[in-house]
Amino acid sequence: MAVNDAERDAMSRALALATNGPRGLNPQVGAVILSPTGEVLAEGWHRGSGTPHAEVDALAQLTAEQTRGATAVVTLEPCNHTGRTGPCAQALIDAGVSRVVYAVDDPGDHSSGGADRLRAAGVDVDAGEQTAAAGILISDWLEVQRLGRPHVTVKWAQSLDGRAAASDGTSQWITGPEARADVHRRRAASDAIVVGTGTVLADDPALTARDGDALYAEQPVPVVIGSRPTPADAALHAHPKAPLFFASHDLASVLEELRTRGIQRVFVEGGPTLASAFIAAGLADTVLAYVAPVLLGGSRLALTDIGVDTIADARRLTVDEWMPLGDDLLVIAHPTAPEGA
Numbered sequence: 001m002a003v004n005d006a007e008r009d010a011m012s013r014a015l016a017l018a019t020n021g022p023r024g025l026n027p028q029v030g031a032v033i034l035s036p037t038g039e040v041l042a043e044g045w046h047r048g049s050g051t052p053h054a055e056v057d058a059l060a061q062l063t064a065e066q067t068r069g070a071t072a073v074v075t076l077e078p079c080n081h082t083g084r085t086g087p088c089a090q091a092l093i094d095a096g097v098s099r100v101v102y103a104v105d106d107p108g109d110h111s112s113g114g115a116d117r118l119r120a121a122g123v124d125v126d127a128g129e130q131t132a133a134a135g136i137l138i139s140d141w142l143e144v145q146r147l148g149r150p151h152v153t154v155k156w157a158q159s160l161d162g163r164a165a166a167s168d169g170t171s172q173w174i175t176g177p178e179a180r181a182d183v184h185r186r187r188a189a190s191d192a193i194v195v196g197t198g199t200v201l202a203d204d205p206a207l208t209a210r211d212g213d214a215l216y217a218e219q220p221v222p223v224v225i226g227s228r229p230t231p232a233d234a235a236l237h238a239h240p241k242a243p244l245f246f247a248s249h250d251l252a253s254v255l256e257e258l259r260t261r262g263i264q265r266v267f268v269e270g271g272p273t274l275a276s277a278f279i280a281a282g283l284a285d286t287v288l289a290y291v292a293p294v295l296l297g298g299s300r301l302a303l304t305d306i307g308v309d310t311i312a313d314a315r316r317l318t319v320d321e322w323m324p325l326g327d328d329l330l331v332i333a334h335p336t337a338p339e340g341a
C-alpha cells in the first residue's frame with residue numbers, strides 16, 4: 001500500500017518529535033500513531049537509554065481499542081530485540097497495529113529484523129518514507145553502528161615544512177585567526193575533544209569551543225589520555241564539562257568507553273604522539289591538516305612513527321576538501337580505501 005498524505009505528514013511530525021530526545025548512546029526517534037482514518041491518536045519520542053522507545057511511548061497513551069487497526073509512523077525501523085526494553089515490533093503486534101510506516105532501517109546486528117517480524121505477524125509494513133531526512137538526523141549514530149565505535153577526526157596545525165611546534169615546544173600559534181576559529185566551530189560540533197598528556201603539560205589548553213571570547217553553547221567533553229598526572233591547576237579543570245582521564249595507551253578501549261558514554265564524534269587535537277598513535281592504529285576516519293605559510297625547521301614533526309617503513313606502506317588519503325582560511329590552508333581528507341575493498 002502506498003504511503004498516503006496523512007502518513008507523510010505524520011512522518012514529518014515524527015521527525016520533529018525525535019529531536020526532543022537526547023543525542024547519545026541511543027538514536028533520536030519519533031513516532032505518531034494514526035487512526036484507520038488518518039487522525040493523530042498519539043505522539044511519542046525516545047527520551048534516552050533505558051526509557052521506552054518512541055513507538056511504545058506513543059502506544060502507552062492509548063487504549064487497546066484505539067491501537068487495534070491503527071497505523072504507527074516511526075522514524076526508525078521498530079526494533080526486534082530485548083534490551084532494557086522489550087522488542088518494539090512485538091509491542092506493535094500485541095497492540096493490534098495493522099500498518100507500520102518507517103523511514104530508516106535499523107542497522108544493528110541484534111536489533112534489526114523488526115520489519116520482518118511485523119510482516120510475519122500479518123502487519124502491513126512500508127519502509128523508506130523520508131529516509132534521507134531521518135538518516136541525516138541520526139547520521140552520527142548510524143556511523144557509530146557502522147564503525148562499532150565513535151567517529152574519529154584527527155586534527156593538527158603544521159608549518160609548511162611539516163612541523164607541529166618550534167624546537168622549544170611552543171606551538172601557539174602556528175596558524176592565523178581564521179583557521180583557529182574554524183577549529184573552534186568543529187570542536188563545538190564534536191562530542192569529545194581528546195589530547196595526550198604531552199599537550200596538557202606543554203600548552204595547558206582550556207579545551208573549550210569558543211566563538212571569540214564567548215563559549216559556544218555546545219561544548220565537547222575534554223578527554224586526556226596518558227599516564228602522567230594532569231596538574232591540579234590545569235586550565236581544563238575550568239571546562240564546563242567534567243574532564244575524563246584515561247591512564248592508558250589503549251586507544252580502542254578508550255573509544256569503547258567513550259561510546260558507552262554516548263559519545264559519537266571524537267575530535268583528537270594532538271599532539272604529534274597521540275595523532276600518530278591514532279593513525280598508526282587505523283583509528284582516524286577524518287584527517288584535518290591546517291597548513292600555515294611559516295617555516296619552523298627542527299625535529300618536532302606533525303607526525304612521528306605511524307608504522308610506515310617503506311613507501312609502499314604509505315597511508316594514502318583521499319582529499320574531501322581544500323579550504324583556504326586566511327593565509328592558511330585546511331586539507332580535509334580520509335584514508336583511501338585499499339583497492340578491491
Ligand SMILES: NC(=O)c1ccc[n+]([C@@H]2O[C@H](COP(=O)([O-])OP(=O)(O)OC[C@H]3O[C@@H](n4cnc5c(N)ncnc54)[C@H](OP(=O)(O)O)[C@@H]3O)[C@@H](O)[C@H]2O)c1
Nearest residue numbers: 156157164169171196198199226227228270271273274277
Ligand atoms: N600543532 C598542533 O596542532 C599541536 C597540537 C597539540 C600539541 N602540539 C604540540 O605538541 C607538543 C606535545 O606533543 P606530544 O606528542 O608530547 O603530545 P600528545 O600527543 O598530546 O601527548 C603524548 C602523550 O600521550 C600519551 N599517550 C596516550 N596514548 C598514547 C599512545 N597510544 N601512544 C603513545 N602515547 C600515548 C603519552 O603520555 P604518558 O607518557 O603520560 O602516558 C604520550 O607521552 C607540544 O609542543 C605542543 O605544543 C601541537
